[in-house]
Amino acid sequence: MTSESRAVDEVGHRETAVLHMVCGKIASGKSTLTARLADASRTVLFSEDKWMACLYPDEIHTVSDYADRAARLRTVLTEHIQALLAAGISVVLDFPFNTASTRAWGYSLFQAVACEHRLHYLNVTDEICKSRLMTRNVSGEHPFRTSEEQYDQITRYFVPPALSEGFNIVVYDESGKVCSPAES
Template sequence: MCGPAGAGKSTVARRLEEDGMVRLSFDQEAWDRGIRSMPLPSDLRREIEAELRARLESLVAEGKDVVLDFSFWSRRTRDEYRQLLRPLGVEPETIYVATSREVVIERMRARRLAHGDDYTLPDETVAEYFDHFEPPTEDEGPLIVI
């Protein structure tokens, strides 16, 4: 999954999960640890990412289909995961949830911390995340735009 906070990634990822994929969610992992505010301190972010990467590698080794419910806001990060997975025989497919800035901000304002995909953020942070997001391009590999 790829898109800024509030784009709709988790909604799409949960549908894929219902269809049999294993969903790994950064936000859900933080929620399960009792964390109720974002953004995370960098040391905790690195810890969670390392655990999710290890789970990803294990699941792929078991032959499971996995959806990564992360933002993947930079091409560099997307490339890192491609490099991680290609030696395991996987060509990752990017699903980019292209959503307008106005819709993203509106969705984030409506969040109420009801579950692990429902973190609230100040408008300024949402706008900053949106403005710094690097949309994927076809030259990165297989790409679906929703």
């Protein structure tokens, strides 16, 4: 931990910046969890869905469209996220860290500033995710509607995190309860 990733508050207490990342299938509860994590003081939330909906309205129709726009977004945000972490501000990324390559980006973020990190893995079955997805689609509150066919197509790319990737992994069950320690 470097002094650059710590901040001193008004009464002189040191706060350590933490990068929070989430991994889980569509409708596993990532946004719900990140909203809860972002309630902490000195914490900023970035929501990929919100950024993508604003920057690329009606441009994402295929997995390839998504991958292209998501890569652009990550490129633009990298230095900003690292600057926040270096300033002692914790960052919660509501981005799907669902593949080894997206997790490599997350790894590079916390390594560059030597800050703490957590990879929150929501281990939820397809059946539960699809049920939640239908409810979410009906509510109309999410910026994107995802069909069951799209869910299946996107989920083919999902790879659960492995300890060998070097993350501090926190595993959650379908109810949102932690079912493994933060320091795996």
